[in-house]
Amino acid sequence: MVQFHIQPDSDIPASTQLFNQIRFAIASRQFPPGHRLPSTRALAMQTGLHRNTISKVYRQLEDIGLVDAQAGSGIYVRAQGNEISGARLRSPILEQHPQAYKVVQKGLDELLNQGCSLNQARELFLAEIDWRLRCSARVLVTAPGQDIGVGELMTQELEQALRIPVQLVPMEQLSDALDQAHSGTVVTSRYFIGEAEAKAAPKSVRVIPIDIYNYAKEIHLVRTLPKDTCFGIVSLSSGILRAAEVIIHSLRGDDLLVMTAQTGDAYKLNALVRTARTIICDQASAGAVKTAITAARDDLIRPPQVVPCENYIGAESISLLKRELGLS
Template sequence: EGGGTHLSSPIWAQYPEAHDVIKRSLDELLNKGCSLNEARELFLGEIDWRLRCSARVLVTAPLQDIGVGELMSQELEQALKIPVQLVPMEELSEVLDKAHSGTVVTSRYFIGEAESVAAPKAVRVIPIDIYDYAKETELVKDLAKDSCLGLVSISSGLLRAAEVIVHSLRGDELLVITTELGNTYKLNAMVRSARTIICDRASLDAVKSAIQAAREDLIRPPQVTCFENYISSKSIELLKRELGLD
């Protein structure tokens, strides 16, 4: 049975199940005819490959909703403390042809398309899950009937999804106005009509500026709620482990 002095290292105490996981994997390789030296080479090769991949992180999203890619890139750069490159899905194949290694990160909604491009090039793809928006959902549930709700985001896809969710929660009880970041005319109209505005972090400064500019015309400024994350904290932690950044 395994064990011995090598198990006295602090790292084994930190990950008590690691020995069984490694032993099972090694036993499977040996049962398939692999030698110990060959198994060692396979393990080290996989580890080295993942470390090389961690040196370059590419975030991808379709051009029609590149805004969600910008959200992911901004959050990952802040969380991982490493440079992150945003690549439109339509350009991913060309970019990967020029890269020797890397890790592609994308929303689980786009995982199929990303894997179809990256897998033939032996580049790994890691899907991320989005934040659950529980706090924002409760806010929407509590809004008074016939209230006007504004939704602002850098992502057109996120706005479409949010509008569907709001409608599923409240039906026709709320008037919902949506606008992408950059549509100044619609944003200025929104701050004059909406009782509540929910926006992403990328849009917050623009929303605040629009409210400030219209302050003299407002009887009561809208309440602004900014959701801080697009990516779930669990996905961030998993990505850190996958990239060896813990």
């Protein structure tokens, strides 16, 4: 069961602390699609917050498209229209192409008449679909321009995992990019799914949400650090750094001195490696952190411990995305 922690003496509003923690639980799939969020009463007992405050947070989550309120039932994590799955054809496709089902039936019947089994026919269909997807797949990663670093992080990880070109498009330019594309798939974090779908839906382009890594090992490390430890976080993404600060402060309050730096900010990065005893960074930032430590080695009594995160994108999302794109 996910536990939420609120620091009452924090400068960060309690509603913001709770909002960020629930958003993280949804994005990391600790609260998967269809999951019923705790009632305002249960969450009030756990966090000490007023139920009105919790209701306000739930409305904010609904406004950005992460949850749906069902009257008389509760608040549920929204299952996106293009959720990665092995979903069957939906009725809108049949409405657009009323003869499609008959075409599929006819093709299948012909294969069976030639002596193919159902499993063999399935393999033939899937092989042809996979081949066409590999030839025509165009994957666009999108993220808000103000935090394009998280888009760079997703793009790097997807190119390594999928082994196909991946194009990064700022959210503000997504509509124009889709106007120029005849086909493709938009991929983004659940943090940004609402805005991405709003831009892609009029173009009849699917949007696939990815789940982020749950950072369980890193959170455990934060919980066990000695009081007054100077702790550093380095990432390509300013948004990740802001969210991490809120979550860490919710867990430890003022027990830790937290320093953050984006990879491209040489001044802050150099100050961080000279001060922090432990540094958590994303894989894309690990090289820059180690280079900064090497450059400052003469000034360091003891080099900081560097803990690179496994990934930003969850492993299951990578596996399902490969299957959806016909790359597995």
